[in-house]
Amino acid sequence: MTKTWVTPGGVHPPENKHQSVTMPIGHLPIPEKLLVQLSQHIGAPAKPCVTIGQIVLKGQKIAEAVGAVSVPMHAPTSGTISAIEDRPIAHSSGMSGPCIEITTDGQDLWIDHDPLTDYENASPEALLQIISEAGIAGMGGAGFPSAIKLNPGSRRPINTLIINATECEPYITADDSAIRERSAEIVEGIHILSRILGNPSKILIGIEDNKPEAIEALKPHVADTGISVVSFPTKYPSGGEKQLIYILTGQELPSATLPADAGMVCVNIGTTYAVKRAVVNGEPLISRVTTVTGDACGMNRNYETLIGTPVRHLLEHNEFNSDACSRLIMGGPMMGFSLSSANVPIVKTTNCILAPSYSEIPDDEPAQPCIRCGLCAEACPASLLPQQLYWYAQANDHDRLEAHNLFDCIECGACSYVCPSNIPLVQHYRHSKGDIVKVRQEKVVSDHARSRFEFRKQRMELAEQEKEAKRIARREASEKAKASAGKKTAPVDASNGSAAPASSSAADIIAAAQARAVSKQVSPEQQQAKFERSIAGAEMRVQMAAEKLAEADASLTQEQKNTLDAALEGAQQKLDQAQRRLEEHLEQHKELNEEQVK
Amino acid sequence: MAFKQITSPHAHAAQNTSRVMQLVIWATVPGLIALSINFGWGSLINVILAVVTALACEATIIKLRKRPVAFYLGDYSAALTAVLLGLALPPLAPWWVVVIGSMFSIVIAKHLYGGLGYNPFNPAMVGYVVLLISFPIPMTIWVTPLALLPEGVSHPGLAESLSIVFSGYSPADGVTGATPLDLFKHSSGLVVEQIYQNNPLFSQGMFAGVGWEWVNLGFLVGGIGLIAARIFTWHGPVAMLGAMTLMSLIFWDGGSSNSPGSPLMHLFSGATMMGAFFILTDPVSSAVSNRGRLIYGALIGVLVYLIRAWGNYPDAVAFAILLANFAAPFIDNYTLPRTYGHTDRRRATEKEED
Numbered sequence: 001m002t003k004t005w006v007t008p009g010g011v012h013p014p015e016n017k018h019q020s021v022t023m024p025i026g027h028l029p030i031p032e033k034l035l036v037q038l039s040q041h042i043g044a045p046a047k048p049c050v051t052i053g054q055i056v057l058k059g060q061k062i063a064e065a066v067g068a069v070s071v072p073m074h075a076p077t078s079g080t081i082s083a084i085e086d087r088p089i090a091h092s093s094g095m096s097g098p099c100i101e102i103t104t105d106g107q108d109l110w111i112d113h114d115p116l117t118d119y120e121n122a123s124p125e126a127l128l129q130i131i132s133e134a135g136i137a138g139m140g141g142a143g144f145p146s147a148i149k150l151n152p153g154s155r156r157p158i159n160t161l162i163i164n165a166t167e168c169e170p171y172i173t174a175d176d177s178a179i180r181e182r183s184a185e186i187v188e189g190i191h192i193l194s195r196i197l198g199n200p201s202k203i204l205i206g207i208e209d210n211k212p213e214a215i216e217a218l219k220p221h222v223a224d225t226g227i228s229v230v231s232f233p234t235k236y237p238s239g240g241e242k243q244l245i246y247i248l249t250g251q252e253l254p255s256a257t258l259p260a261d262a263g264m265v266c267v268n269i270g271t272t273y274a275v276k277r278a279v280v281n282g283e284p285l286i287s288r289v290t291t292v293t294g295d296a297c298g299m300n301r302n303y304e305t306l307i308g309t310p311v312r313h314l315l316e317h318n319e320f321n322s323d324a325c326s327r328l329i330m331g332g333p334m335m336g337f338s339l340s341s342a343n344v345p346i347v348k349t350t351n352c353i354l355a356p357s358y359s360e361i362p363d364d365e366p367a368q369p370c371i372r373c374g375l376c377a378e379a380c381p382a383s384l385l386p387q388q389l390y391w392y393a394q395a396n397d398h399d400r401l402e403a404h405n406l407f408d409c410i411e412c413g414a415c416s417y418v419c420p421s422n423i424p425l426v427q428h429y430r431h432s433k434g435d436i437v438k439v440r441q442e443k444v445v446s447d448h449a450r451s452r453f454e455f456r457k458q459r460m461e462l463a464e465q466e467k468e469a470k471r472i473a474r475r476e477a478s479e480k481a482k483a484s485a486g487k488k489t490a491p492v493d494a495s496n497g498s499a500a501p502a503s504s505s506a507a508d509i510i511a512a513a514q515a516r517a518v519s520k521q522v523s524p525e526q527q528q529a530k531f532e533r534s535i536a537g538a539e540m541r542v543q544m545a546a547e548k549l550a551e552a553d554a555s556l557t558q559e560q561k562n563t564l565d566a567a568l569e570g571a572q573q574k575l576d577q578a579q580r581r582l583e584e585h586l587e588q589h590k591e592l593n594e595e596q597v598k
Numbered sequence: 599m600a601f602k603q604i605t606s607p608h609a610h611a612a613q614n615t616s617r618v619m620q621l622v623i624w625a626t627v628p629g630l631i632a633l634s635i636n637f638g639w640g641s642l643i644n645v646i647l648a649v650v651t652a653l654a655c656e657a658t659i660i661k662l663r664k665r666p667v668a669f670y671l672g673d674y675s676a677a678l679t680a681v682l683l684g685l686a687l688p689p690l691a692p693w694w695v696v697v698i699g700s701m702f703s704i705v706i707a708k709h710l711y712g713g714l715g716y717n718p719f720n721p722a723m724v725g726y727v728v729l730l731i732s733f734p735i736p737m738t739i740w741v742t743p744l745a746l747l748p749e750g751v752s753h754p755g756l757a758e759s760l761s762i763v764f765s766g767y768s769p770a771d772g773v774t775g776a777t778p779l780d781l782f783k784h785s786s787g788l789v790v791e792q793i794y795q796n797n798p799l800f801s802q803g804m805f806a807g808v809g810w811e812w813v814n815l816g817f818l819v820g821g822i823g824l825i826a827a828r829i830f831t832w833h834g835p836v837a838m839l840g841a842m843t844l845m846s847l848i849f850w851d852g853g854s855s856n857s858p859g860s861p862l863m864h865l866f867s868g869a870t871m872m873g874a875f876f877i878l879t880d881p882v883s884s885a886v887s888n889r890g891r892l893i894y895g896a897l898i899g900v901l902v903y904l905i906r907a908w909g910n911y912p913d914a915v916a917f918a919i920l921l922a923n924f925a926a927p928f929i930d931n932y933t934l935p936r937t938y939g940h941t942d943r944r945r946a947t948e949k950e951e952d
Contacts, residue, residue: 255938328601329608331606333608334608335607336606338603341601354608361608363602368673371618382938383936384935405937416610418611422610426606
């Protein structure tokens with residue numbers, strides 16, 4: 001028996017897991033239409049690489065990853081791309097987002113895909129490439145691109161690989177049933193992960209003791225592999241990454257750091273199966289195990305569900321009674337989010353569709369005042385003071401909220417679960433976190449603007465100083481030149497020796513200036529052309545102004561008319577000036593020519 | 599079809615505030631029974647009178663504040679305050695004492711501060727202290743414990759008790775007398791052993807005064823039940839009782855004529871157990887963290903002892919708790935628990951670095 005540690009707090013909500021494990025993982029008929037959401041992961045949404053009307057095969061890439069943190073999407077079955085547009089997506093806000101709709105053809109034809117049988121000899125880079133191309137994102141809930149998580153870089157060597165099979169949320173049995181039926185493949189996936197991470201010395205599968213069948217199923221496959229299956233008492237939220245790391249290692253992850261910083265990588269057990277399928281079978285991530293449960297469904301069961309399957313499709317095949325359903329939840333009853341519509345698709349992180357009846361999850365009672373009873377503090381797995389956070393969240397006291405470590409809240413919902421006053425505490429924390437993040441961002445922007453403004457001011461001052469310095473230098477130079485010129489007119493013979501170099505330098509300066517003036521001088525022809533151009537321009541402006549004035553004569557107010565008149569006059573003056581200049585120029589030129597002729 | 603949009607968590611534990619309050623009220627029953635056996639009908643009449651007044655005041659104020667009356671009355675908080683006040687008042691106190699105390703608790707100490715959850719002071723104790731300061735005479739007349747009544751005399755019956763309470767006619771001599779703490783306060787010059795021998799209140803008791811020890815045991819039982827039911831944690835009560843034990847041990851003085859009394863007497867006399875399990879555990883006005891509650895409880899224990907031993911009042915639970923209520927927000931600032939992933943505890947007053 002491996003030693004485990006006990007986290008503070010935690011709650012024991014009714015598990016309700018037995019309903020959905022009476023039958024093996026099932027398969028549903030392919031729905032008529034699939035809706036592949038382009039953002040089902042943390043990072044940039046994928047970019048479609050197909051066009052409407054295009055025929056795609058199962059496993060064909062239909063959207064590319066964009067940037068470093070992103071995953072590509074693949075067609076979950078064969079069919080025709082029928083739409084690329086915004087649709088309601090699986091998101092707590094109920095908002096719409098870009099999706100690719102595939103009208104399926106029922107053939108379920110695979111695209112050519114190459115299995116990699118000898119992964120033992122493949123380089124970690126090649127394996128990471130396969131995982132990245134297969135579009136695998138963490139399947140436990142957050143959906144972080146796996147290829148990035150599995151590549152912590154050489155500066156952070158990994159000594160512990162933790163496989164999260166806790167599944168501490170009530171109702172959900174997706175991982176449980178997958179382990180029962182697919183333990184060999186899961187362990188193979190773990191071997192692949194181990195190879196990628198440079199064979200960490202410890203590989204731990206963390207699992208709650210309410211899944212004895214799954215534990216038994218894993219045991220024969222991990223024997224003599226160095227992988228340990230560690231079971232520990234069931235308590236919500238043991239499956240939180242930070243909590244699981246503490247339970248298994250006794251180590252706390254320092255605030256605002258990643259497991260990789262402590263030499264650990266934590267991967268959901270569903271992800272290991274996806275990794276195995278990607279590497280050994282060459283299949284991208286296009287389906288996952290999803291639990292369909294809750295008393296509003298006549299049948300509770302796990303299904304191997306195609307990504308993009310509308311929730312409605314799952315419900316319809318499980319004797320769903322919408323009148324009995326108190327709310328529709330994607331995920332579990334503790335951290336799942338409610339869906340406003342059953343049309344949203346299953347995504348890579350959807351481990352459960354929960355359709356509870358009113359007796360299972362009744363409508364929320366109105367919140368009563370907080371009496372600071374402290375049940376929440378007893379339940380908090382992060383040892384926060386939820387009652388104080390609530391107090392300061394209401395007061396918008398950001399300093400106090402941060403001093404009370406608001407950002408260490410993992411939003412597990414244990415506090416709200418136990419709150420006798422039915423206060424939606426987590427909702428308050430989310431709101432405050434959002435507020436604080438916004439203020440921080442605004443501060444960054446304003447700091448940037450301020451520093452830019454200050455820099456500009458400094459730059460202008462500097463330029464002004466430089467100009468001033470130049471001005472002074474010029475004045476001094478000219479005074480010096482004057483002085484030396486004055487000396488030159490003085491009797492030269494008297495100080496022949498010393499004056500000669502000075503006079504010669506003054507002469508040089510004059511010569512240089514003359515040369516510059518000559519070089520600057522454009523040829524008379526060019527100058528003439530320039531003048532003629534400006535005359536033409538000025539004439540046009542005069543004409544336009546006159547036209548405008550004529551056009552709008554009647555409708556104009558006196559004031560507007562005055563402005564136009566002034567514009568016309570101005571243009572006229574400019575024209576006159578240009579003409580005068582040309583004339584002068586021509587005259588000069590004539591004189592010059594005459595002189596030259598002479 | 600559209601479904602309701604509700605944020606997580608969706609599941610809720612069955613516990614609710616009304617049930618917590620009701621459970622605490624039920625937990626006072628052993629204490630109330632002990633009071634009734636030893637001191638007659640007075641306490642029950644106090645409790646009922648206080649509850650009726652409190653509910654009437656609560657309903658009126660909620661109405662004035664334009665809130666749903668049934669919803670707020672249903673939280674049982676006003677009833678609990680009134681029960682605690684009723685238990686703390688001397689049995690057979692005149693009706694107007696109970697009514698004024700109850701009104702003051704609910705209207706001034708609770709609702710003027712914002713109602714349930716916002717009162718900085720324990721309302722029952724505010725009501726009690728107001729009465730003690732304003733009406734010292736009716737507040738210090740205690741009924742003689744049953745065991746000490748002369749042969750053939752018993753406590754007044756229910757009808758007689760009611761008439762005493764409502765007519766203002768004072769109970770017969772011999773039915774009222776000093777409390778153990780009074781005795782100690784006014785027995786200067788005697789060593790503890792003499793006090794114990796001379797006074798039937800002690801000589802007939804087990805360890806801390808006839809009748810009183812049973813009342814305190816009753817509240818102790820109820821309190822332990824509440825800890826077992828996880829209504830509150832052990833920290834506050836244990837800290838208070840521990841601090842009182844420690845203080846009375848330090849100053850026990852071997853029972854000389856200057857001794858303020860033994861630890862057992864202090865633990866099982868006056869309002870000690872009721873204060874420890876039913877008043878200082880009021881979460882609204884106490885410190886919030888477990889560590890904070892240790893300090894808060896210990897502070898109350900020390901204050902109770904200091905006032906009992908060297909102050910002007912024989913008992914001090916109400917004063918000690920109100921003083922500690924003042925300190926609670928301050929204690930909270932320095933007793934944050936260490937959060938996961940942090941090496942140190944933080945102070946609530948820390949500011950983010952700019």
